[in-house]
Amino acid sequence: xxxxxxxxxxxxxxxxxxILQQLKDNTQKKHKREGSLATVTYxxxxxxxxxxxxxxxxxxIKKFLESVKSFNLTKLExxxxxxxxxxxxxxxxxxxxxxEERLSEDEVKQIIGLVNEFxxxxxx
Amino acid sequence: xxxxxxxxxxxxxxxxxxxxxxxxxxxTLLNRKLANKVxxxxxxxxxxxxxxxxxxxxxxxxxxxxxxxxxxRYIVFRPIVEEILIxxxxxxxxxxxxxTMGFFDDILIPxxxxxxxxxxxEADQAWVWEYPKEDGEKHDLFxxxxxxxxxxxxxxxxxxxxxxxxxxxxxxxxxTAPYRLIGSxxxxxxxxxxxxxxxxxxxxxxxxxxxxxxxxVE
Numbered sequence: 001x002x003x004x005x006x007x008x009x010x011x012x013x014x015x016x017x018x019i020l021q022q023l024k025d026n027t028q029k030k031h032k033r034e035g036s037l038a039t040v041t042y043x044x045x046x047x048x049x050x051x052x053x054x055x056x057x058x059x060x061i062k063k064f065l066e067s068v069k070s071f072n073l074t075k076l077e078x079x080x081x082x083x084x085x086x087x088x089x090x091x092x093x094x095x096x097x098x099x100e101e102r103l104s105e106d107e108v109k110q111i112i113g114l115v116n117e118f119x120x121x122x123x124x
Numbered sequence: 125x126x127x128x129x130x131x132x133x134x135x136x137x138x139x140x141x142x143x144x145x146x147x148x149x150x151x152t153l154l155n156r157k158l159a160n161k162v163x164x165x166x167x168x169x170x171x172x173x174x175x176x177x178x179x180x181x182x183x184x185x186x187x188x189x190x191x192x193x194x195x196x197r198y199i200v201f202r203p204i205v206e207e208i209l210i211x212x213x214x215x216x217x218x219x220x221x222x223x224t225m226g227f228f229d230d231i232l233i234p235x236x237x238x239x240x241x242x243x244x245x246e247a248d249q250a251w252v253w254e255y256p257k258e259d260g261e262k263h264d265l266f267x268x269x270x271x272x273x274x275x276x277x278x279x280x281x282x283x284x285x286x287x288x289x290x291x292x293x294x295x296x297x298x299x300t301a302p303y304r305l306i307g308s309x310x311x312x313x314x315x316x317x318x319x320x321x322x323x324x325x326x327x328x329x330x331x332x333x334x335x336x337x338x339x340x341v342e
């Protein structure tokens with residue numbers, strides 16, 4: 001076996017969740033379960049179910065990414081914001097490197113506002 | 125956290141799969157080969173994403189199987205160094221805090237990367253962050269197993285695992301993990317999620333607390 005490109009694209013938690021859920025439904029239909037695949041999909045889905053991607057949709061992620069374009073964030077920072085939406089200034093400081101220099105206080109507030117708009121916190 | 129890896133392989137499709145379509149049997153065999161396994165310097169393989177190219181199939185003398193060259197993309201768990209992840213505490217030991225993601229267990233937060241100052245509580249077998257209060261006293265914050273924890277990935281290590289001997293023979297079965305992550309929580313905002321839920325910050329700055337008041341709703 002050979003690896004052509006170890007990192008050809010990033011996947012958000014939401015995308016992985018969707019693919020795995022589909023896979024789970026398909027294998028259940030055929031009554032055939034491959035041991036290790038079943039284990040890893042079950043465990044991964046169980047982990048992802050507890051994360052925010054449970055309440056996300058491709059639409060709101062797209063709109064969110066569109067709206068944060070102006071902040072000059074890196075791809076990885078945006079990915080982390082989708083996977084673990086920051087709701088406090090502290091969380092933005094963790095995700096964005098040297099956030100104090102790159103983002104003004106107003107911009108940080110704007111990002112938190114956008115996060116709350118597109119990924120509303122579930123009440124439970 | 126998850127990435128797509130492009131890979132290339134020659135898949136041997138045994139005759140008992142010939143009733144299926146070629147792409148179907150290839151995806152079954154690829155998942156059987158890779159799912160839930162660590163590939164050296166790639167990461168933990170989760171599931172097949174898609175097959176991008178199926179080459180010609182060959183039959184070799186003396187083997188009834190068909191051998192097909194395929195290019196495919198696989199979903200791989202490979203957090204980027206510096207990424208922030210949320211996991212659960214599996215256990216605490218003298219070495220540090222062991223964290224699990226549910227599907228991946230080999231994450232360690234070593235002692236020197238815990239919040240400072242921390243001590244190990246022998247009675248409870250848990251690490252405790254001795255959070256200093258303004259009046260000079262300290263507030264003990266326990267890190268019990270099962271709690272959600274936010275950490276930063278600081279390094280990763282792959283290790284080549286040799287095949288183990290046949291079952292029964294006790295010939296030096298090595299028990300090292302093929303892929304390990306080292307994390308840290310020694311920054312404000314990292315650690316148990318419950319530590320940072322309260323609106324007041326530890327810096328002692330007079331932030332206006334009203335705008336993050338909603339966060340206490342749990």
